[in-house]
Amino acid sequence: MNNCPADTASEALYPPITHLVLQNEIGAEITLEYINVAHERRIPIILNPSPLPFDDDLRRFPWEKVTYLVISEDDAETLVNGLGLGNDT
Numbered sequence: 001m002n003n004c005p006a007d008t009a010s011e012a013l014y015p016p017i018t019h020l021v022l023q024n025e026i027g028a029e030i031t032l033e034y035i036n037v038a039h040e041r042r043i044p045i046i047l048n049p050s051p052l053p054f055d056d057d058l059r060r061f062p063w064e065k066v067t068y069l070v071i072s073e074d075d076a077e078t079l080v081n082g083l084g085l086g087n088d089t
Contacts, residue, residue, distance in 0.1 A: 009037035023048040028057070039065040050075050058082040 013020065013034070020038040022031055022045065038045050044067040052075055053061065059082070063069075071079065080086050 009034040013037050013041060013043060017043060019044045019046060021046045024050060024053070028053065032062070035062060035065050044068065046070060049079070052078055052082070055082045059084075 009030075020034060020043050022034060024031060024047070035045055035047075039062075045065060046068040047066045048070045049061075050072065052058065058079065063083075
């Protein structure tokens, strides 16, 4: 974050903010608010989704808005399987 007193993502994500870095530990509502505002403003989003949400939340998450995903190998496997993208071989 940018160390400014802000009540909303709209207030916090203003120039000179160039990137948004998130870890999935600040609560889903806040995470989604920041992701949506950053995406609207074309601010690149770097996300570590750990701890991973449950499968239903994985499928509803707006992954297409995330620019860079930083993830461990174990979490990547869980994510791929949770999204049904795993290789069945």
